[in-house]
Amino acid sequence: MSVPMLDLAPQNASVKQKILEGIGGLIDRSSFILGDNVKGLEAEIAAYAGVKFAVGMSSGTDAQLVALMALDLKAGDEVIVPSFTFFATAGVVARLGATPVFVDLDPATFNTSGTLVEAAITGRTKAIMPVHLFGQLADMPAICEAAAQFGIPVIEDACQSMGARGWGLNAGQFGAMTAFSCYPTKNLGAFGDAGLTIIRDDEALHARVRRLRVHGMEPVYVHHEVGMNGRMDEVQALVLRAKLDLLEGWHAGRRKHAAWYLERLKELTPDEARLPVEAVPNGRHIYNQFTLRVGGGKRDALQAHLKSLGIGSAIYYPICLHEQPCFAGLGYSKGQFPESEKAAAEVLSIPVFPEMTEAMLEEVVTGILGFFGRK
Numbered sequence: 001m002s003v004p005m006l007d008l009a010p011q012n013a014s015v016k017q018k019i020l021e022g023i024g025g026l027i028d029r030s031s032f033i034l035g036d037n038v039k040g041l042e043a044e045i046a047a048y049a050g051v052k053f054a055v056g057m058s059s060g061t062d063a064q065l066v067a068l069m070a071l072d073l074k075a076g077d078e079v080i081v082p083s084f085t086f087f088a089t090a091g092v093v094a095r096l097g098a099t100p101v102f103v104d105l106d107p108a109t110f111n112t113s114g115t116l117v118e119a120a121i122t123g124r125t126k127a128i129m130p131v132h133l134f135g136q137l138a139d140m141p142a143i144c145e146a147a148a149q150f151g152i153p154v155i156e157d158a159c160q161s162m163g164a165r166g167w168g169l170n171a172g173q174f175g176a177m178t179a180f181s182c183y184p185t186k187n188l189g190a191f192g193d194a195g196l197t198i199i200r201d202d203e204a205l206h207a208r209v210r211r212l213r214v215h216g217m218e219p220v221y222v223h224h225e226v227g228m229n230g231r232m233d234e235v236q237a238l239v240l241r242a243k244l245d246l247l248e249g250w251h252a253g254r255r256k257h258a259a260w261y262l263e264r265l266k267e268l269t270p271d272e273a274r275l276p277v278e279a280v281p282n283g284r285h286i287y288n289q290f291t292l293r294v295g296g297g298k299r300d301a302l303q304a305h306l307k308s309l310g311i312g313s314a315i316y317y318p319i320c321l322h323e324q325p326c327f328a329g330l331g332y333s334k335g336q337f338p339e340s341e342k343a344a345a346e347v348l349s350i351p352v353f354p355e356m357t358e359a360m361l362e363e364v365v366t367g368i369l370g371f372f373g374r375k
């Protein structure tokens with residue numbers, strides 16, 4: 001049996017009728033931009049995350065970009081970001097002419113830590129943007145404490161982690177602002193690009209983000225500043241609203257599969273493969289990815305072995321951001337962030353989508369154990 005890395009078809013089939021009816025109504029009304037669905041979704045996501053404001057954006061990247069624009073980020077400013085993450089986290093900083101300052105990670109969780117962040121703070125640090133990678137919160141109490149000592153705002157990159165929890169709070173409740181992505185592979189995925197900027201409680205910041213989303217315009221055709229066209233469209237908002245009721249069940253499905261993997265793969269030694277660690281007190285990892293670490297230079301061979309069995313897997317991420325060609329001018333060198341570089345050489349994400357059957361999970365487990373000469 002082949003097992004894809006991700007199959008969105010069953011999930012989308014479960015909401016197809018509802019969405020088709022909604023789109024029928026949308027066509028009848030022919031109101032596609034910033035209508036009732038975006039407004040409704042913003043209220044629903046704010047309630048879901050337990051925050052005051054959510055603003056529908058065209059992507060997770062734009063959700064991050066607009067948050068940094070609302071902090072008046074400019075050339076010479078620095079933003080602390082992890083080196084081991086998706087490109088957008090640092091790309092948005094550079095796009096505004098500011099400088100991403102990279103930090104290493106805690107090898108137990110793939111996330112950065114309060115200590116690493118604090119050591120990178122300078123007089124030019126304008127924001128700290130930790131990432132909740134793969135579905136698990138970064139060490140937010142320690143990061144927020146370090147930031148608060150210097151009065152620096154924290155923006156959460158929760159693009160992979162809408163619904164993650166820890167320390168009694170949700171993703172989105174720690175930082176002044178947060179970015180969620182609804183890219184199709186995310187736990188709550190649109191039918192294209194979409195995202196949301198969360199503003200935890202600051203009304204002025206909320207008003208600024210809304211204005212920046214529409215070219216700095218308020219009222220119509222009066223432009224106070226140069227913003228962007230970062231709007232989420234009504235079709236995506238309708239799709240996301242149709243799916244939102246099912247999101248908790250999907251998180252639960254992913255967590256159930258993760259528990260299965262953790263149990264069935266626990267016989268592997270650390271030299272063979274290390275399994276994800278749930279490190280957050282009272283935490284909820286929502287397993288956007290279930291990511292193994294494969295030591296001894298065997299990661300690519302394991303991936304090839306799984307591929308030969310028809311089992312999908314993916315490497316998130318093979319190259320750290322401090323080693324990306326576009327950031328060569330920042331002066332980082334290989335070896336500077338050893339834990340991030342080690343992670344990039346070892347990570348392998350395996351299928352964990354909610355609709356997987358026991359037989360599919362068993363196929364993946366058998367493939368992995370077989371590679372290591374077990375069973």
Ligand SMILES: Cc1ncc(COP(=O)(O)O)c(C=O)c1O
Binds near residue numbers: 060089160194
């Ligand atoms: C950690 C992280 N940050 C930012 C983004 C950007 O989100 P989007 O693809 O919706 O622009 C992603 C999406 O893949 C992500 O995983």
